[in-house]
Amino acid sequence: MPLLSKITAGLIAGGIGAAVGNPADVAMVRMQADGRLPSSQRRNYNSVIDAITRMSKQEGVASLWRGSSLTVNRAMIVTASQLASYDQIKEMILENGTMKDGLGTHVTASFAAGFVAAAASNPVDVIKTRVMNMKVEPGKVAPYSGAIDCAMKTVKAEGIMALYKGFIPTISRQGPFTVVLFVTLEQVRELLKDF
Numbered sequence: 001m002p003l004l005s006k007i008t009a010g011l012i013a014g015g016i017g018a019a020v021g022n023p024a025d026v027a028m029v030r031m032q033a034d035g036r037l038p039s040s041q042r043r044n045y046n047s048v049i050d051a052i053t054r055m056s057k058q059e060g061v062a063s064l065w066r067g068s069s070l071t072v073n074r075a076m077i078v079t080a081s082q083l084a085s086y087d088q089i090k091e092m093i094l095e096n097g098t099m100k101d102g103l104g105t106h107v108t109a110s111f112a113a114g115f116v117a118a119a120a121s122n123p124v125d126v127i128k129t130r131v132m133n134m135k136v137e138p139g140k141v142a143p144y145s146g147a148i149d150c151a152m153k154t155v156k157a158e159g160i161m162a163l164y165k166g167f168i169p170t171i172s173r174q175g176p177f178t179v180v181l182f183v184t185l186e187q188v189r190e191l192l193k194d195f
Contacts, residue, residue, distance in 0.1 A: 001087070003084055006083055009080075009083065010079040010080030010081070010082065011079070014077070014079030015076045019071075022067075022068040022072070023065070024052070026067065029132040029133060030132065067128050067131040067147075074125060077117075078120070082117045082181075086109050086113035089108070089109040090105060093105050093108065106183045110178045110179045115175065118171040118175070119167075121170070122170050123163035126164075127154065
């Protein structure tokens with residue numbers, strides 16, 4: 001499959017999945033941030049369902065998709081970069097004879113794909129989290145007017161490396177996840193190749 005087709009497939013799959021799951025993502029981000037807020041500003045959600053229900057009632061249904069463009073873009077970037085880089089790296093390893101097709105090749109290509117996905121998505125993660133966490137007070141101007149505004153303000157105030165805050169935890173999560181994902185995929189392919 002050509003590289004462009006791999007990227008396109010990843011973009012479409014990631015985008016659809018993220019659009020459907022955005023309400024839960026907003027709830028998760030808010031619930032994680034709640035403990036860091038002063039007591040008077042905490043939302044104190046009891047569960048994801050409670051968060052989604054209260055957000056709908058208090059802020060409107062549209063609040064469930066706050067930051068959704070960032071979530072969709074992030075998912076598209078992660079999925080496309082994982083799928084395309086895994087296949088390309090695996091093909092390069094096999095074509096130049098560095099390794100034979102097997103577990104070593106799959107682990108190497110998948111860890112590299114996890115690194116590529118983490119590097120590509122971390123800036124979007126930082127901006128997405130800041131946009132989803134922003135508290136919009138009635139009658140007041142929101143801290144950010146959107147993703148670009150958030151990115152510009154972040155870089156201006158903290159420097160370009162602020163977009164890579166949390167990179168070590170990201171690669172620590174993304175690397176093993178991607179290895180397990182693709183090694184499992186390859187094992188399932190091997191088991192089902194005769195069907």
